[in-house]
Amino acid sequence: MKEDKFKELETKQLLLRKINDEDAKMLFDNIFNNFDYYKFYYQLPFNSFEEYQQLVFKYKNWYANGNHFRWGIVEKASGEMIGLMQIHSKDELNNNCKIGYIIGYHYNKKGYAREAVKEMITFAFNVIGYHRIEAEIVEENVNSIKLAESLGMHFESTKQESYKLGNQYYNQKVYTLLKK
Numbered sequence: 001m002k003e004d005k006f007k008e009l010e011t012k013q014l015l016l017r018k019i020n021d022e023d024a025k026m027l028f029d030n031i032f033n034n035f036d037y038y039k040f041y042y043q044l045p046f047n048s049f050e051e052y053q054q055l056v057f058k059y060k061n062w063y064a065n066g067n068h069f070r071w072g073i074v075e076k077a078s079g080e081m082i083g084l085m086q087i088h089s090k091d092e093l094n095n096n097c098k099i100g101y102i103i104g105y106h107y108n109k110k111g112y113a114r115e116a117v118k119e120m121i122t123f124a125f126n127v128i129g130y131h132r133i134e135a136e137i138v139e140e141n142v143n144s145i146k147l148a149e150s151l152g153m154h155f156e157s158t159k160q161e162s163y164k165l166g167n168q169y170y171n172q173k174v175y176t177l178l179k180k
């Protein structure tokens with residue numbers, strides 16, 4: 001098996017680490033009990049805590065398989081896991097990847113998402129060595145678009161009706177960052 005490049009990361013206010021079984025409760029209470037909040041996060045709704053917990057239980061196998069880049073975002077001051085973020089859709093042939101992120105609804109607008117995602121981008125470029133990073137963001141998701149722009153990501157194109165929610169289709173904006 002290839003060397004596992006997952007690394008715990010740290011910023012001024014945050015610890016970015018693997019998500020354990022015990023973290024499921026905090027993540028559910030801070031995020032995944034409110035589908036209206038995470039409806040643009042590319043995740044079907046969870047109907048109960050137990051349902052969400054089943055997903056979190058799978059993480060340890062994904063980490064064990066190596067190079068699974070999903071971080072829990074922990075607020076150092078409280079020890080609370082307030083969000084998560086990941087590198088996904090890894091394209092090794094073309095050396096690019098996509099990123100996703102979510103912060104609990106009580107922890108918005110504090111600059112936490114920016115601090116965490118910036119660190120993940122540095123990791124993706126400098127440790128993994130990706131050349132191009134992409135984020136696909138539903139057009140209506142103003143806060144995520146602001147975040148991408150604040151990270152220096154460039155608007156590249158719009159994918160027409162590429163995101164389905166119930167019976168409705170939404171456009172997604174593609175934001176990218178190239179390694180300098």
Ligand SMILES: CC(C)(COP(=O)(O)OP(=O)(O)OC[C@H]1O[C@@H](n2cnc3c(N)ncnc32)[C@H](O)[C@@H]1OP(=O)(O)O)[C@@H](O)C(=O)NCCC(=O)NCCS
Pocket residue numbers: 037038040041100101102103104107108109110111112113114115135136137138141143144146147
């Ligand atoms: C997308 C998402 C992560 C953005 O979170 P956020 O809280 O807006 O982002 P930040 O934590 O970086 O906060 C930035 C904002 O806080 C403000 N802020 C306040 N104090 C700050 C500080 N000390 N440092 C930096 N920014 C601060 C900034 O001015 C900025 O405000 P603005 O967005 O009005 O310009 C969040 O809305 C979310 O999790 N949404 C649901 C999931 C989702 O849609 N994910 C993305 C799918 S593509």
